[in-house]
Amino acid sequence: MSAPAPSPLAIVDAEPLPRQDEVLTPAALAFVAELHRRFTPRRDELLARRAERRAEIARTSTLDFLPETAAIRADDSWKVAPSPAALDDRRVEITGPTDRKMTINALNSGAKIWLADFEDASAPTWENVVLGQVNMADAYTRNIDFTDERTGKSYALRPNEELATVVMRPRGWHLDERHLVDSVGDGRAVPGALVDFGLYFFHNAQRLLDLGKGPYFYLPKTESHLEARLWNEVFVFAQDHLGIPQGTVRATVLIETITAAYEMEEILYELRDHASGLNAGRWDYLFSIVKNFRDGGAKFVLPDRNAVTMTAPFMRAYTELLVRTCHKRGAHAIGGMAAFIPSRRDEEVNKVAFEKVKADKDREANDGFDGSWVAHPDLVPIAMASFDAVLGDKPHQKDRLRDDVDVKAGDLIAVDSLDARPTYAGLVNAVQVGIRYIEAWLRGLGAVAIFNLMEDAATAEISRSQIWQWINAGVEFERDGQTVKATPELAREVAAEELANLRAELGEEAFAAGHWQQAHDLLLEVSLDEDYVDFLTLPAYEQLKG
Numbered sequence: 001m002s003a004p005a006p007s008p009l010a011i012v013d014a015e016p017l018p019r020q021d022e023v024l025t026p027a028a029l030a031f032v033a034e035l036h037r038r039f040t041p042r043r044d045e046l047l048a049r050r051a052e053r054r055a056e057i058a059r060t061s062t063l064d065f066l067p068e069t070a071a072i073r074a075d076d077s078w079k080v081a082p083s084p085a086a087l088d089d090r091r092v093e094i095t096g097p098t099d100r101k102m103t104i105n106a107l108n109s110g111a112k113i114w115l116a117d118f119e120d121a122s123a124p125t126w127e128n129v130v131l132g133q134v135n136m137a138d139a140y141t142r143n144i145d146f147t148d149e150r151t152g153k154s155y156a157l158r159p160n161e162e163l164a165t166v167v168m169r170p171r172g173w174h175l176d177e178r179h180l181v182d183s184v185g186d187g188r189a190v191p192g193a194l195v196d197f198g199l200y201f202f203h204n205a206q207r208l209l210d211l212g213k214g215p216y217f218y219l220p221k222t223e224s225h226l227e228a229r230l231w232n233e234v235f236v237f238a239q240d241h242l243g244i245p246q247g248t249v250r251a252t253v254l255i256e257t258i259t260a261a262y263e264m265e266e267i268l269y270e271l272r273d274h275a276s277g278l279n280a281g282r283w284d285y286l287f288s289i290v291k292n293f294r295d296g297g298a299k300f301v302l303p304d305r306n307a308v309t310m311t312a313p314f315m316r317a318y319t320e321l322l323v324r325t326c327h328k329r330g331a332h333a334i335g336g337m338a339a340f341i342p343s344r345r346d347e348e349v350n351k352v353a354f355e356k357v358k359a360d361k362d363r364e365a366n367d368g369f370d371g372s373w374v375a376h377p378d379l380v381p382i383a384m385a386s387f388d389a390v391l392g393d394k395p396h397q398k399d400r401l402r403d404d405v406d407v408k409a410g411d412l413i414a415v416d417s418l419d420a421r422p423t424y425a426g427l428v429n430a431v432q433v434g435i436r437y438i439e440a441w442l443r444g445l446g447a448v449a450i451f452n453l454m455e456d457a458a459t460a461e462i463s464r465s466q467i468w469q470w471i472n473a474g475v476e477f478e479r480d481g482q483t484v485k486a487t488p489e490l491a492r493e494v495a496a497e498e499l500a501n502l503r504a505e506l507g508e509e510a511f512a513a514g515h516w517q518q519a520h521d522l523l524l525e526v527s528l529d530e531d532y533v534d535f536l537t538l539p540a541y542e543q544l545k546g
Contacts, residue, residue, distance in 0.1 A: 008033035009190065010183035014126045015546075023133045023199055029180075031241065032198035036182055036190045039234055043173050043191055046227050050534075053223075053259060054292060061296040063258065064409045069225065069266045079330035080268055080275040086165045086213040087113075087250055087276050089395035090332055090371035091387035092380055094164065097122040097447050098132035100146045103139050104155040107163040109377040110384070114164040118196040119171050119220045120284075120457040121447040124537075125546040126179045128444060129192075133199050136168070140207050165213055167252060170196030172221030173230075174535055197234065205244045216250045216276065221284070223257045225266035232271050249274045252334065256281030256458075257288040261318055261412050264325040277332030277370070280319045282310065283458035289415065290465040294472065294532060299416040301473045304426030305462050310336060310360065312418045317411035323368040324402040332396060335364035335372035339453045342378045349452060354382060361386035370396035375447075375454035422470050424477035427486065431494045431523070434463035435502070438536075439519035442544060460523075461536055467491055467527040488528045495520055518543065 009029045057063065065073070072078075093113035096102045106114040116136060122128050138144035139157070146155040157163065171177075171192035180190045197217065205215045219231055235249040253260070253267050255278050260267060268275050286308055293300040302308060310319060319335070326333035338360060340353040357374075361383045364372050370391075374383050391397060433450055437460045440448040448455050469475075470486040477484050484490060499520050503511045522543065526536050533539060 008182070008184060009036075010181045011179055012181050014179045017127055017130050019134050020130050022137070023130050023203065028199055028202045031202045031238075032180070032190060032195055033182060033185065034241070035194045035198045035234065035238070037185050038237065039194065039230060040186075040188070040191055042230055042233075043193075046224070046230060047174060049226070050223055057292045058295045061293060061300070062409075063262055063292075063413060065262050066266065069263070072269050073265045076328075078269065078272060080272045081247055081250075082330070083276060083332070084214055084250065087167075087216060087332075090277070090334060091391060091396075092383045093167070093334065093371055093373050094377065094380060095121060095337065095373055095375055097128070098135050099128075100131075100135050100144065101148065101155060102447075103135045104144060104146055104157060105377060107139060107166075108155075108158050109164060110380045111164045111374070111377075112371065114166050115218055115373070116166050116168045117446070117456075119169045123441045123444045123446040123544065124171065124175065124177070124192060124541065125444045125544060127546055128446075129177065129179075129195065133203065136166070136200060137203055137207070139166075140204060140211065160211070165216070166208075167216040167218050168196075168200055169218035169220055170200070173227060174221065175537060175541065178541075194234070198238075201238050201249075202242065205239075205242060205248065209244070209248065214248050214250060215244075217252070218279070219251050219253045221257065222253050222255075222267065223259045225263045225270050228253060228267040228270040232274060235274050247273050250276040252277045252279055252332070254279045254281050254284070255318075255322055256284035258285065258292055258413065259288070261285075261321070262409070264322060265329065268325070268329045268331055272329075275329075275331055277334055278322050278326050279334040279373075280310075280322050280336050280369075281458070282315075282336045283462045285315075285318070287458060287461040287465050289413070290462070290469050291532065291534070293413065293415075294465075294469055298473060300413075301422065301469060301475060302415060302466060303418065303420035303422050304429070305466060306429075307420040307426070308418065310363070314412060314414045314417055317407045317414070319364075319369075320367065320402065320405045321407040321412070323400075324405040324407075326370075327368065327398045327401050330398060332370045332398070333368065335361075335369040337373040337375060338379050338383065339375045339455070340379065341376050341449045341452050341454050343452055353452070354379075357382050358386060362389075365390040368397055368400040368402050370398065422466070422475045422477065422486075424479040424484065427467065427470065427477065427491070428494055428498075430463040430466050431491065432498050434460055434467070434523040434527070435495065435498055435516070435519045437463075438522055438540065439515045441540060442515040442518060442522075444544075444546065457537055464523060464527045464536055467523075468532055471528070491527060492524060495524055 092111045094109045094111040095115040175192040176189040177192040177195040178189050208214050323333040338357045343349045365386045436450050475486040
């Protein structure tokens with residue numbers, strides 16, 4: 001007898017998980033292997049192109065709309081594909097990881113859409129990657145329930161017609177999945193984006209069609225229209241390979257990098273047969289500005305992250321251009337996140353926060369957005385009321401073309417148009433939130449409530465980026481009536497104080513059981529290293545267990 005053919009993908013360094021065989025079937029792994037062999041080489045080229053473009057920005061301290069794609073922007077004849085019925089009304093979207101409890105609560109939340117997140121709201125442990133896929137399949141087959149061991153409370157799905165439509169977010173192009181290695185091809189780890197997309201699409205595309213919906217995706221961290229083109233090629237191949245009708249996939253692209261903001265129309269054009277819309281992020285967008293313009297001098301220094309609201313002139317230019325671009329091309333414009341987590345003990349905190357959320361969602365609805373994000377079910381009715389007031393019975397407002405918007409290239413990077421400066425309190429907050437988030441991430445949690453806000457990996461990225469930028473720009477703060485300069489020594493002092501406060505707050509036993517020292521060290525490493533690492537999650541992934 002001949003020896004059996006080697007498995008196309010080897011699962012390495014992973015303890016067996018319950019029900020993993022339902023996800024990691026030979027046919028599913030063969031499909032992911034095919035995606036890897038066809039598309040990873042181009043992915044690698046595009047990552048190299050990112051570095052080249054960053055180097056060019058370092059030399060010029062500017063960005064502009066692409067001259068080589070001017071004809072696409074000037075051609076008014078093209079539109080994206082019409083929305084499928086399940087994606088026509090997106091007025092409120094809730095976001096969250098794909099653990100079992102969140103899956104049920106998000107689907108039951110009353111939101112129109114659930115962003116089922118395998119990216120920033122999910123630490124990429126192998127357990128989260130695999131069991132998240134199990135939970136998605138169980139939700140679609142109504143084979144899902146959950147009982148909280150601590151409270152005894154049980155959770156179950158409402159009727160199908162009351163459930164949110166799922167839009168799944170895979171990991172970005174830059175992250176690999178170390179647990180899946182091509183054993184008969186190049187011997188390399190498979191990109192996490194292709195693992196998440198491939199397993200989900202393989203198991204659920206037809207299942208979703210049978211439910212009257214489809215395989216819908218959010219595409220994160222996109223930096224150019226060429227990266228959108230690669231995703232489109234993945235979609236075309238995947239549909240053809242599995243016998244799914246072309247155009248079934250729908251993708252919404254997060255415009256959360258400054259370079260993508262200059263290519264919104266081109267991104268929609270590349271995905272036009274599969275495009276659903278664009279989304280306006282916030283923390284990742286600011287992180288991208290710092291990352292790309294970190295050599296640009298004082299005019300690119302951002303103030304405290306919470307001082308950069310969506311009404312800042314350069315953020316307003318970005319969001320208004322996004323609405324205009326989407327509606328010109330027949331796509332949905334989806335607004336940013338309301339990250340507040342209601343307090344069960346302080347109604348006054350809730351009252352103030354709810355008023356801010358309402359004002360933010362009112363602004364988005366009145367600006368022409370077709371929907372927006374919330375992080376907690378209690379915020380769904382607030383956001384819903386804002387959009388109901390503008391939309392009424394209409395599913396969207398794509399007919400509002402916003403021809404009044406005229407954004408120039410310089411408007412998107414006019415960071416110095418904001419009348420605010422970094423503060424010492426902002427430095428302390430960046431250190432506090434950075435340490436607390438990274439510690440939770442190292443325990444496998446990607447969505448973390450910190451100081452009444454739902455934080456994800458973008459939070460840690462903007463926190464460490466601001467520390468890095470302020471130190472390298474020599475920013476000065478007022479502290480206790482004295483002027484102090486942002487230095488590595490000051491950051492270490494603040495971090496040491498936070499670690500001591502956490503030890504006192506938690507107690508020695510609980511402190512020792514966590515990853516606090518490790519998180520402290522990692523935050524300082526990526527905040528103080530002279531060589532700015534592109535993504536915090538790259539060194540963090542090396543330290544992630546499981």
